[in-house]
Amino acid sequence: MRITRLSLHGFRNYADATIVFSDSISVLVGDNAQGKTNLLEAVVFLSTGRSHRVSDEQHCIRQGQTSAIIQAHTENASPLDLKVVLHDQGKSLFLQNQLVRKSSDFIGKLNAVLFSPGDLELFEASPRSRRRFLDTEIGKINPVYVDALSKANRFLKDRNASLKAPVVDEVMVEVLTERLVEVSVDVIRLRSAFTQRLNAHLTSYYQALALSESVIGITYNGVTNFDPQTADRLRELYRKNRDRDRFLKSTSVGIHRDDLTFILDGHPVDEWASQGQRRLIVIALKCALVAVIEEITGEKPILLLDDVFSELDASRRKALFTTLHRNTQTLISTTDLHHVSDWLHDSVTVYTVTDGHVEERNRL
Numbered sequence: 001m002r003i004t005r006l007s008l009h010g011f012r013n014y015a016d017a018t019i020v021f022s023d024s025i026s027v028l029v030g031d032n033a034q035g036k037t038n039l040l041e042a043v044v045f046l047s048t049g050r051s052h053r054v055s056d057e058q059h060c061i062r063q064g065q066t067s068a069i070i071q072a073h074t075e076n077a078s079p080l081d082l083k084v085v086l087h088d089q090g091k092s093l094f095l096q097n098q099l100v101r102k103s104s105d106f107i108g109k110l111n112a113v114l115f116s117p118g119d120l121e122l123f124e125a126s127p128r129s130r131r132r133f134l135d136t137e138i139g140k141i142n143p144v145y146v147d148a149l150s151k152a153n154r155f156l157k158d159r160n161a162s163l164k165a166p167v168v169d170e171v172m173v174e175v176l177t178e179r180l181v182e183v184s185v186d187v188i189r190l191r192s193a194f195t196q197r198l199n200a201h202l203t204s205y206y207q208a209l210a211l212s213e214s215v216i217g218i219t220y221n222g223v224t225n226f227d228p229q230t231a232d233r234l235r236e237l238y239r240k241n242r243d244r245d246r247f248l249k250s251t252s253v254g255i256h257r258d259d260l261t262f263i264l265d266g267h268p269v270d271e272w273a274s275q276g277q278r279r280l281i282v283i284a285l286k287c288a289l290v291a292v293i294e295e296i297t298g299e300k301p302i303l304l305l306d307d308v309f310s311e312l313d314a315s316r317r318k319a320l321f322t323t324l325h326r327n328t329q330t331l332i333s334t335t336d337l338h339h340v341s342d343w344l345h346d347s348v349t350v351y352t353v354t355d356g357h358v359e360e361r362n363r364l
């Protein structure tokens with residue numbers, strides 16, 4: 001999948017800009033605060049219907065204006081016209097110039113994978129952020145997961161509410177526990193399969209990027225493994241925690257406590273890896289995601305790499321270039337053209353971003 005044309009009107013610091021993308025790798029060069037991340041954020045909007053940076057999307061409307069329009073034309077198996085309009089009433093999504101009623105009919109039509117410097121928190125932040133990573137990424141490619149997860153969240157909420165009641169309705173708790181077990185099995189199956197798929201690609205990308213022999217793995221620390229006995233083990237866990245749950249008035253075990261551990265050569269990444277290594281692990285993770293999404297959907301997503309070069313030495317920057325697939329549309333932002341000096345003779349298009357204006361640089 002590739003975006004051929006992107007237009008921004010009244011979005012962030014863009015008054016009116018149209019960018020025509022031609023090559024597989026596009027480098028956005030500009031000083032700080034010129035609009036590089038804003039441009040990538042616009043592509044994220046088209047992919048997920050949301051911003052990856054703010055929850056209040058009114059901030060994305062250009063100061064002094066009342067609406068913002070992000071529009072793109074894509075080339076893929078079936079060409080798409082996508083449009084996001086932000087206005088004072090909220091947001092409207094359009095697909096093929098038709099207003100989309102359910103956002104799930106819009107999300108993922110354009111599949112994009114983003115590396116953002118904030119992703120480095122994945123190793124240190126709470127398990128919640130790693131679960132969010134799983135939920136977002138699996139959700140983008142599998143509607144069954146979205147459905148199972150939303151049911152699980154609902155049953156969990158109802159179960160907790162029942163446990164908090166002055167008189168606990170035991171029959172209700174049992175019914176909700178059984179429902180929770182049934183949908184949790186699907187969530188565990190898909191989280192486990194997704195982690196395995198990522199693991200199949202992660203080390204080879206890491207070795208290519210880091211120029212090293214190190215082995216990277218992700219361990220899925222789920223409430224239990226996935227196998228034919230998963231449901232029985234879950235029932236047993238809820239039974240064992242029966243008194244504890246009643247005492248705490250909440251559900252102490254379940255998929256809402258799942259976590260991931262990133263392991264570098266047998267050591268947890270958060271205790272072992274350097275800054276540069278962490279960055280490379282996250283980039284390798286994003287490359288692995290591109291491969292997994294292609295395996296599942298049959299189409300390559302667009303890769304967005306925001307401020308990817310900081311902390312990378314010259315040989316790793318070169319390794320990144322060699323590792324990127326020429327047939328994956330990739331947008332990379334950088335403040336320094338020197339970071340890509342080795343790339344300029346290749347099929348790379350450089351765009352300069354200055355105060356909300358984007359211009360294709362003439363080839364050197």
Ligand SMILES: Nc1ncnc2c1ncn2[C@@H]1O[C@H](COP(=O)(O)OP(=O)(O)OP(=O)(O)O)[C@@H](O)[C@H]1O
Nearest residue numbers: 012013032033034035036037038059060061062063
């Ligand atoms: N709603 C808005 N209206 C007008 N300008 C905005 C709006 N939101 C953000 N901006 C401006 O956009 C600029 C930030 O753009 P962006 O984050 O894309 O920078 P960048 O080029 O990625 O910089 P860096 O290299 O520092 O990451 C800021 O100067 C900010 O003032």
Ligand SMILES: [Mg+2]
Nearest residue numbers: 036037038307
């Ligand atoms: Mg930026």
